[in-house]
Amino acid sequence: MRxxxxxxxELFLQYGIPTPRSALAASLSEVEKLSSxxxxxxxxxxxxxxxxxxxxxxxxxxxxxxxxxxKFTELINKKIKGExxxxxxxxxxxxxxxELYISLFLNRGRRIYSLICSAEGGVEIxxxxxxxxxxxxxxxxxxxxxxxxxxxxxxxxxxxESFKAFVINxxxxxxxxxxxxxxxxxxxxxxxxxLMALDAKVIIDDNAxxxxxxxxxxxxxxxxxxxxxxxxxxxxxxxxxIAIIGNGAGLVMSTLDMVSDQxxxxxxxxxxxxxxxxxxxxxxxxxxxxxxxxxxxLINLFGGIVKTNMVAEGILRAYREGVIEVPTxxxxxxxxxxxxxDMLKDSNANMYDTVEQAIQGLLEExxxxxxxxxxxx
Amino acid sequence: xxxxxxxxNILVGQETDKNYRKKPVIVQxxxxxxxxxxxxxxxxxxxxxxxxxxxGKGGQEFDGIPIYNGMGEAVKQTGxxxxxxxxxxxxxxxxxxxxxxxxxxxxxAIPEHVPVxxxxxxxxxxxxxxxxxxxxxxxxxxxxxxxxxxxxPAQPFKTGNVVLLSRSGTLMYELAxxxxxxxxxxxxxxxxxxDPVNGTNLIECFDIIRGINDVECIVVVGxxxxxxxxLLAEYILExxxxxxxxxxxxxxxxxxxxxMGHAGAIIYGNYGSAESKMASFFKSDVPVAKTPSExxxxxxxxxxx
Numbered sequence: 001m002r003x004x005x006x007x008x009x010e011l012f013l014q015y016g017i018p019t020p021r022s023a024l025a026a027s028l029s030e031v032e033k034l035s036s037x038x039x040x041x042x043x044x045x046x047x048x049x050x051x052x053x054x055x056x057x058x059x060x061x062x063x064x065x066x067x068x069x070x071k072f073t074e075l076i077n078k079k080i081k082g083e084x085x086x087x088x089x090x091x092x093x094x095x096x097x098x099e100l101y102i103s104l105f106l107n108r109g110r111r112i113y114s115l116i117c118s119a120e121g122g123v124e125i126x127x128x129x130x131x132x133x134x135x136x137x138x139x140x141x142x143x144x145x146x147x148x149x150x151x152x153x154x155x156x157x158x159x160x161e162s163f164k165a166f167v168i169n170x171x172x173x174x175x176x177x178x179x180x181x182x183x184x185x186x187x188x189x190x191x192x193x194x195l196m197a198l199d200a201k202v203i204i205d206d207n208a209x210x211x212x213x214x215x216x217x218x219x220x221x222x223x224x225x226x227x228x229x230x231x232x233x234x235x236x237x238x239x240x241x242i243a244i245i246g247n248g249a250g251l252v253m254s255t256l257d258m259v260s261d262q263x264x265x266x267x268x269x270x271x272x273x274x275x276x277x278x279x280x281x282x283x284x285x286x287x288x289x290x291x292x293x294x295x296x297x298l299i300n301l302f303g304g305i306v307k308t309n310m311v312a313e314g315i316l317r318a319y320r321e322g323v324i325e326v327p328t329x330x331x332x333x334x335x336x337x338x339x340x341x342d343m344l345k346d347s348n349a350n351m352y353d354t355v356e357q358a359i360q361g362l363l364e365e366x367x368x369x370x371x372x373x374x375x376x377x
Numbered sequence: 378x379x380x381x382x383x384x385x386n387i388l389v390g391q392e393t394d395k396n397y398r399k400k401p402v403i404v405q406x407x408x409x410x411x412x413x414x415x416x417x418x419x420x421x422x423x424x425x426x427x428x429x430x431x432x433g434k435g436g437q438e439f440d441g442i443p444i445y446n447g448m449g450e451a452v453k454q455t456g457x458x459x460x461x462x463x464x465x466x467x468x469x470x471x472x473x474x475x476x477x478x479x480x481x482x483x484x485x486a487i488p489e490h491v492p493v494x495x496x497x498x499x500x501x502x503x504x505x506x507x508x509x510x511x512x513x514x515x516x517x518x519x520x521x522x523x524x525x526x527x528x529x530p531a532q533p534f535k536t537g538n539v540v541l542l543s544r545s546g547t548l549m550y551e552l553a554x555x556x557x558x559x560x561x562x563x564x565x566x567x568x569x570x571x572d573p574v575n576g577t578n579l580i581e582c583f584d585i586i587r588g589i590n591d592v593e594c595i596v597v598v599g600x601x602x603x604x605x606x607x608l609l610a611e612y613i614l615e616x617x618x619x620x621x622x623x624x625x626x627x628x629x630x631x632x633x634x635x636x637m638g639h640a641g642a643i644i645y646g647n648y649g650s651a652e653s654k655m656a657s658f659f660k661s662d663v664p665v666a667k668t669p670s671e672x673x674x675x676x677x678x679x680x681x682x
Contacts (some may be wrong), residue, residue: 002634104492108641110605111500111574138497178492180573207572207640208492210467234638248636249571250545250600253627258668260630269631271638274528302547302554303530333554356670 001204004047006089007218008182008200015173018196022091028072034090035068042068043091048083051201052124052179056080061093063067076243095194096188099126100153102167104136104174112176115141115167119153121186136139141171147362158193177215178208181340224290230285233272240265243288243367247276255300255355264363267294276301281314282323289324296327296362300355303334312340315349329362331355382509384585385565386392387483389459398523399429400458403481405464405472407439411487411517412463415528416440419461422525427455448479461485461517461526467511470495477506485526486512486576493640496574500585503576510576514640515568516546527568537562538591539676542582544571544605544641545597548627551669552598559673561577564592571639573602579609583618594621594680596672597663601628602649610657624658624665625672626651 003011009019021038024047025031035042046058053059058080062068068090075088099121107114118131125131132152134145146167148162166187174182183201190196204215221229227236234249242259244266246252252271259266268291272284281299288294301311311332318324328349332340341351352358390397402419406412407429417440428451429439433445445451448460459482464472466488476484477499484503491513492596503510511518517527521534529546533554539561543549549568556563569575569582577585579597588594599606606626613622629651631637633644644650655665664679666672 106497106573108573108655109605109608111497111578113497117550138494138501175494178494180493205493205640206636207466207490208494211492234636236632236635236637246547248545248547249642250543250548250598250627251551253545253600253631253637253642254548254669256552256631257629261667266630269637302551354670356668 001206001209001216001219002049003200003202003204003218004049005045005200006087008202011173011202012197012200012317015176016169017173018194019137019200020091020094020198022089024087025072025090026076026087028069031068031072031088031090032065035065038090038092040064041093043093044068044071044075045089045091046080046085047087047089048080048085050081050083053080084160094188094198095191097191098159098189099186100163100189100195101128101131101185102170102187103181103185104141104167104170104179105181105183106203110135112136113138115145115149115171115192117153121188125185136171138175140175141168143168144146154226159189159195162189162193162195177212178205179203180205223290224287227290228270228287231272231280231287233270233284233287235271235287236269237291238266238268238359240267241293241295241366242266243268243270243271243291243294243297244300245270245276245284245288245297247272247302251300251302255359258355259298259359262359262363264359264366267291276303276311278310278314278317281311284318285315285318285324289318294326296329296366297324298358298362299328299330299332300358301332303329303332307336308332308334308340311342312343312349312351316343316347317348319347327362327365329358329365331358333356382585383588384483384509385520385589388518388524388526396407396425399425400459400524401425401455401456402524402526403428403430403448403451403455403460403476403654405430405440405460405462405476407431407444407463409432409463409519410439411528413439413635415463416442418531419525419527422531424524424526427457448475448481452479452481458482458603459485459526462489462555463487466490466492466513470499473499473510476504477502477508484510484576485517485568486510486515487528488512489514489518489571490640491572493573496572496576500574500576511567512570512572512576514572514645515570516549518565518567521563529566529568533557534566535562537564538593539563540586540589540592540595541566541598542579542595543568544575545598545627545639546571548598548600548625552596552625552672555670555673556596556676559677561676563671564589571600571641575605579605580612583609583612586620592620592622594676596676597622597655599624599626600639600642601626601631601637601644601651601654602639604648604653606654609656610654610661612661613663614661621639622661622663623672623675623679624655624663625669626654626658
């Protein structure tokens with residue numbers, strides 16, 4: 001789960017990581033009320049979960065109340081890399097002495113957390129030559145490690161002390177809240193030698209949410225995503241017209257690739273996990289039926305323990321109850337496959353021996369329809 | 378770089394061992410719905426399940442298998458050094474540490490949705506205890522026709538000389554099925570897990586495989602997310618790895634910044650992209666199949682060379 005900047009900053013404050021004075025505004029009247037409480041200049045920051053917001057024009061400085069009004073209206077209606085903000089963060093500008101880069105993240109390949117620091121903040125870290133990369137044990141950043149980092153960054157006196165406290169607080173945050181990433185770019189040194197987080201990019205481990213009920217309020221899901229989650233499915237909505245359903249994330253991804261290789265466009269990814277019963281199949285078709293642009297359904301089910309006649313029963317029920325109308329193309333291996341094929345014979349579902357054949361059948365059917373009705377998308 | 382860990386000895390043993398091909402296995406979480414189904418299926422396959430552990434149910438039996446309250450008792454009674462875990466993710470770390478504390482050397486971690494920090498803590502601990510974790514979020518490990526420790530169906534797997542490693546469960550079955558159909562039986566098939574970090578990563582698997590006799594070739598089923606395939610490709614090149622390797626990468630058409638089912642299957646920028654993984658494999662002279670059914674074809678070509 002990727003947090004928005006203001007959400008990350010709310011959590012930072014709880015861990016003693018200073019952030020600029022700020023408030024959230026979702027409407028023009030809200031921002032007008034707010035701006036009288038701040039001193040100018042102010043910074044307006046579009047709350048979208050994308051990187052490179054500065055360059056994309058999502059962050060603007062305002063010197064007067066009238067500027068706040070016009071810039072706010074512009075920002076709240078502006079899509080940043082395809083994402084429209086729900087709110088704008090209004091922030092007090094601060095007097096910066098030095099910009100730093102600080103991040104603590106899960107280094108997957110090395111199976112350890114890494115702390116990256118640089119005395120060049122505010123730019124993309126990939127382009128920075130002088131950066132420190134330090135291994136961090138899962139017990140968190142110990143003081144000697146923070147001291148070493150401060151020294152190597154050339155920080156001295158009170159600045160070094162602020163830096164150490166800042167990094168140790170960040171580490172407490174990361175390990176207590178199960179963050180996979182906490183990146184602060186820039187972290188700034190102010191005139192009084194204190195440190196402040198000007199930005200917050202935080203990713204929380206979804207698998208750890210069970211022990212963080214306090215973070216659930218940050219989780220945003222569409223209606224279809226909520227339904228998928230209730231069914232225990234992994235679900236990703238995509239922009240094409242073919243729903244792809246299967247058991248196992250890898251298998252569904254692989255099916256997605258094969259469909260796209262043949263020129264088809266996937267409309268969703270749905271992995272219903274280990275247990276394929278008539279009920280799970282029926283429910284997964286129900287979820288898929290909520291996506292209006294779906295014109296065909298592809299099911300790729302590698303069974304072993306799965307009883308394919310149960311799967312066929314689930315598909316038939318979905319047609320019978322009018323949950324789906326579009327045709328289904330299925331490849332189902334497993335016990336009783338010939339019986340399943342027989343059951344589906346007179347329905348709008350077609351069963352194949354290989355996934356390649358199922359994809360071919362599906363794409364031929366879609367192109368036949370296009371010839372008759374014309375392209376719909 | 379050679380590994381001290383003799384996986385086949387733990388899984389199968391030597392002909393002179395009294396439990397050769399019958400290594401005792403403990404099931405943690407045997408009485409749960411998932412654990413009980415798979416205890417039976419593993420047993421049907423011939424796996425020697427000797428004990429179950431469920432706190433509070435000690436003294437009971439499941440299908441004739443004694444249940445113990447804790448791992449200490451179960452290990453003492455059975456002498457097992459293998460355990461397979463079916464507990465919920467929230468209890469996983471505690472159960473896994475209990476297993477390692479009581480002498481388990483090979484721990485097969487089935488649960489999905491384990492917090493990644495718990496996995497890191499366990500991996501650090503396993504190093505101290507000189508034990509191996511497979512998973513979490515793995516279907517398990519199988520030596521076809523000898524021992525099955527996990528939730529994979531039995532039918533796709535046939536004995537032979539290919540080693541199959543996979544980040545995905547169902548794709549492992551799919552690939553084993555394709556390989557078996559083409560008469561490429563398997564020496565060992567292992568799910569390394571779909572999470573961001575794996576108890577035994579691809580490089581460690583390759584190290585272990587060096588010590589296994591008669592391995593003809595290794596098939597690696599990767600997917601988007603992280604850099605495990607890139608690091609493996611570097612390792613193959615740097616160590617002039619002695620066995621032929623065939624790759625497959627799922628997720629070529631996946632969008633960025635979307636988690637595709639597995640916790641580990643997510644692309645950030647170019648980090649974790651299929652293109653990056655395929656390019657690394659090609660650089661190390663590892664052919665990459667476009668579909669699962671293409672793997673046996675590439676394998677035949679490679680072995681003819």
